[in-house]
Amino acid sequence: KNQVEQSPQSLIILEGKNCTLQCNYTVSPFSNLRWYKQDTGRGPVSLTIMTFSENTKSNGRYTATLDADTKQSSLHITASQLSDSASYICVVSSYSNDYKLSFGAGTTVTVRA
């Protein structure tokens, strides 16, 4: 069964600090991995999308890494801002399910002043 596991479930950080979120997946065969940011009560917004051959991808203060061998990904947030408070969701797509994405449960990040 295709699964996407994220850790930690939630974390609190001080404004200006860095943090790293983890994602492990068992989705196979692998197509791509995405990180989404979801503000409370809003739709997910794409941060990065990585294919098998990409190890790292940045979008501003967000940097995602991918190790397709160990099936792990991370999302690093640099110099956090209050607006970074949101749920960050790891999503993996598979060729065997061309039109479906497997979602993680998300990590809730709270940035405090």
Added chain:
Amino acid sequence: EPEVTQTPSHQVTQMGQEVILRCVPISNHLYFYWYRQILGQKVEFLVSFYNNEISEKSEIFDDQFSVERPDGSNFTLKIRSTKLEDSAMYFCASSEQGADTEAFFGQGTRLTVV
């Protein structure tokens, strides 16, 4: 910037009633999706739609659910006889191609069944 729009933003309905959730995908996109998110839980896939037919559906998408693209722009999700457990945020998404390309999500419709 093009975006997926959903209406209404919040719908309250009585158990057993029919509801229609509406979505306008990004205009040049070919693949359309419905997802739901029960409060405090992960996003769950409901159905995908391509070339005017369902491509794939999950076990959640039973006979109470249906989707339609009545014209060139709207994509709707109908729940025939709502149950309390249908209360959730429903997200519409669209992508230019299939699951290999980025999916853009709407802001969601919060459905509350009372």
